[in-house]
Amino acid sequence: MKKLLRNLYSISIILMSTSTVFGQAPKVVELNSGWKFKQADAGQWLPASVPGTVHTDLLANKVIDDPFYRNNEKEVQWIEKKDWVYETTIQVDDQLNAYDNIDLNFEGLDTYADVYINDSIVAKTSNMFIGYQVPVKYYLKTGENKLKVYFHSAVNVGAPQAKAAKFKYPADNEQSEVKTSIFSRKAPYHYGWDWGPRLVTSGIWKPVKLIAWNDARITDTHVQQLYLSNAMASLEAIMDIESDLDENVQLKVSSPDNKFEPVYMSQYLTPGKQSVKVSFQIKNPERWWPNGLGEPHLYKVNMEVITKRASDQKLQKIGLRTLQVVNEPDAMGESFYVKVNGAPVFMKGANYIPSDSFLPRVTRDRLAKTFEDVKKSNMNMLRIWGGGVYESDEFYDLADENGILVWQDFMFACTMYPSDSSFLANVKNEAEYNIKRLRKHPSLALWCGNNEIGVAWKNWGWQNTYKYTQADTAELANGYRKIFNEVLPQAVQRFDADRFYFPSSPISNWGKPEDFKKGDNHFWGVWHAEMPFEDYNTHVPRFMSEYGFQSFPDIVTIKRFAKTEDYDIQSAVMKTHQKSYKGNGLIKVYMDRYYREPKDFQSFLYVGQILQAEGIKMAIEAHRRNMPYCMGTLYWQLNDCWPVASWSSIDYYGRWKALQYFAKDAYKPIIVDPEIEKGKLNIYAISDLREAKKGELKLRLIDFKGTELWSKNQPVTIEGNKSQVVYTESVADHLDKADKKSSLLLVELVTADKQSAKNILYLDTLKNINLSKPTISSTVTENGKRFRVHLSADVLAKNVYLLLANDNSSAFDENYFDLLPGENKIVEFNSSLSLEQVKSNLQVISLYDSFKQKESTTDKEHKDKQNIFDKASGLFKKKSEKEASSDKPVVPEKKEVKPVQKTETVKEKDTTKKGGEEKKKSIFDKASGLFKKKDTGSSSTPSN
Secondary structure: HHHHHHHHHHHHHHHHHOOOOOOOEEEEEEEEOOOOOOOOOOOOOOOOOOOOOOOHHHOOOOEEEEOOOOOHHHHHHHHOOOEEEEEEEEOOOOOHHOOEEEEEEEEEEEEEEEEEHHHHHHHHEEEEEOOOEEEEEOOOOOOOEEEEEEEEOOHHHHHHHHOOOOOOOOOOOOOOOOHHHHHHHHHHHHEOOOOOOOOOEOOOOOEEEEEOOOOEEEEEEEEEEEEEOOEEEEEEEEEEEOOOOOOOEEEEEEEEOOOOOEEEEEEEEEEEEEEEEEEEEEOOOEEEEOOOOEOOOOOOEEEEEEEEOHHHHHHEEEEEOOOOEOOOOOOOOOOOEEEOOOOEEEEEEEEEOOOOOHHHOOOHHHHHHHHHHHHOOOOOOOOEOOOOOOOOOOHHHHHHHHOOOOOOOOOOOOOOOOEEEEEEEHHOOOOOOOOHHHHHOEEEEEEEEEEEEHHHHOOOOHHHHHOOOOOHHHHHHHHHHHHHHHHHHHHHHOOOOOOOOEEHHHHEEEOOHHHHHHEEEEOOHHHHOOOOOHHHHHOOOOEEEEEEOOOOHHHHHHHHOOHHHHOOOHHHHHHOOEOOOOHHHHHHHHHHHHOOOOOOOOHHHHHHHHHHHHHHHHHHHHHHHOOOOOOOOEEOOOOOOOOOOOOEOOOOOEEEEEHHHHHHOOOOOEEEEEEEOEEEEEEEEEEEOOOOOEEEEEEEEEEEOOOEEEEEEEEEEOOOOOEEEEEEOOOOOOOOHOOOOOOOEEEEEEOOOOOOOEEEEOOOOOOOOOOOOOOOOEEEEOOOEEEEEEEOOOOOEEEEEEEEOOOOOOOOOOOOOEEEOOOOOEEEEEOOOOOHHHHHHHHHEEEHHEEEEOOOHHHHHHHHHHHHHHHHHHHHHHHHHHOOOOOOOOOOOOOOOOOOOOHHHHHHHHHHHHHHHHHHHHHHHHHHHHHHHHHHHHOOOOOO
């Protein structure tokens, strides 16, 4: 009997497999071509791109100039106040029309849109962050159909609401007198921020398609992990199904690459939407690990619904791991850290903003390059900041594949919001849509309600600034509670109950010492309060989720948005590309504090990037050094949405600033950190690895010419997932005996498996150290499709900067590094230039080269004398030339005669003549005086 049942089961599998092959699958028709657009109240139809935006379509049709170039941002502000219309045609043949159901699917409309098919309205939208799916078979006909989308100006929609509001909302980042951004569920950064332009877009910003189907189709999938051990993973495949049926269907869950046994299940469907579950198991599962701790292993899970005449299937990739955010009282205050697969993991990363003001430009290739940079920079977390967008599916797929955890804010930032029933309903739909879209990703670590609103309401003084009444204050506070303590956490609990949610980041402010004992922190004392970089060592929180410092992009990027005449931070163009009201001033304040004055604009860019990098490196080391008290560091910010001076470590065009190179080293799994603390030299070894390592610590005290003053090697054990002091001595032992202005301590840590960490301790400030001009030898060779530059220097070359100023695509594996005397270093890089072009164009710059060099008193006096004699000689030359030509006929110069009074003419002429003579006399008097001083000086000096 058992054998018969097995045979029947086998036949059932064959039949169901056959049904999967021959059942009619849904038909998808892409609608991303053939679009045209125009201004609603004027203009002609022009070709449009979908996905796209109004701004990029106008740019492609040469109606506007590039908004990113020079001051063009100001010239395109009219666009935001206009309505726009997009149209295309849909061809419906008999085969498509034969389907029982046809749905129109917009993955993203920005923002207020009316959708028409053949002049019948089928949808009205009001949220940029969600997709819309509409049944449209009733409106379609065989043949040609017109699809029209009418976009209302988001600014014009919001303006009446702003006018009618009882009070003014504190949307201080919005670059407009009338604040309308808070009323629209649209990317806040589009309205301007302190690093971004005001470009309030509209358009079809994500793909469009028709989906035709029969019987039943899968609208969403989710695999929930019920249990995980090294022996077994128990899982549940959840399928959201839309059905026309009232009968049994077959469900199937399988592995395309045979990693687990397929599971079949009979399920009764009723007409409408329903959710079904299928349990399955994976034996001896491979776990998903964050970058640096193991492979981010992914399994493919195929889910199918099979009816008598149709089928549908969805493929989902899953990662098996446990993840817990621990935020609870402890002996030190209130913790905030992430546990992955049972172990605490120190989070290393950055805050991520949208990579473009025009989101459809952010292709998968651009995202892949971002994650390549993030991964090789040893990061394991990105924070998706709440003033941008919920990122694309491709973003989270790449995070899964690269082992990068994602801190996900909901899209609320730095202001209070409305809380009327319509607004709350919109937020509820937005939360459900995005939680269900993103919950399937193993990279998703947590949900956070908003960016900085909680701490701002308590500490930023909005109540006084905006003169809120007691009733206003109560209404705003109650609205905050409705959104962040009710709507959002309830949505997370319903659709993603296993993930951590908290209402607002940061949990604590940074004004008091106790703030640094509680939860996560955004520390802006360095920068906004002008506190020194050294305060990063004393202001260490439990988890640092924001901190940062600005710099300009390099000269290669500057050339792409500015002319040579704009090369001044006070120029109109540079001010347009600096959105922080105090940014340039603060860069100058800190630069004067830590460095000598750069000699020119390009040197200012270079020194500014080093300034940023050194400051943030100090912070990262302080955070890692203080683990497990501090268990995360996410600097602000990774990237830019346009070419700009900002806090980014990678500029808009993907070029690494000095900070990205420094972060790559500071985020290595094992680092070594020399610190002078209370008269002692302490050497810290800090490891994120799960296991201990044996290694050797190497110390070398040398002067800037390479002379060794002291050295020591000793074996050490580097404990896993720990910060420890592996060497200590009094500074009096060796460091105090060296010339602090011209000596350094080189610290290296080499493990048995040849992993190495290196750091340099300078004994005085970078402004005070005595740098001399290095002679840097450089030889360039080809290495396959890449290049190598071989470098060495006779003396210390500080912050060596390799630059190909005429190659936008150039990228160096290492840059802004210290080249020690006698060291031989090889740096590989990419360039679009030929070998000969690289050789002739490569610039090798050091910190010494960037400063204005001080002149000696003797040199200055000599230069002053020479200038005076040059001027005197010039006057003599002009006079002699005039006398020599006096015998030649004089031809009067033709000038335009203007009616002036004769007395004024004579007076002006006399004054001019007198002034010219006095100027000559002054120069000769100075010259005579110098001769006199020289004669007097030499007569009083004894001769040999």
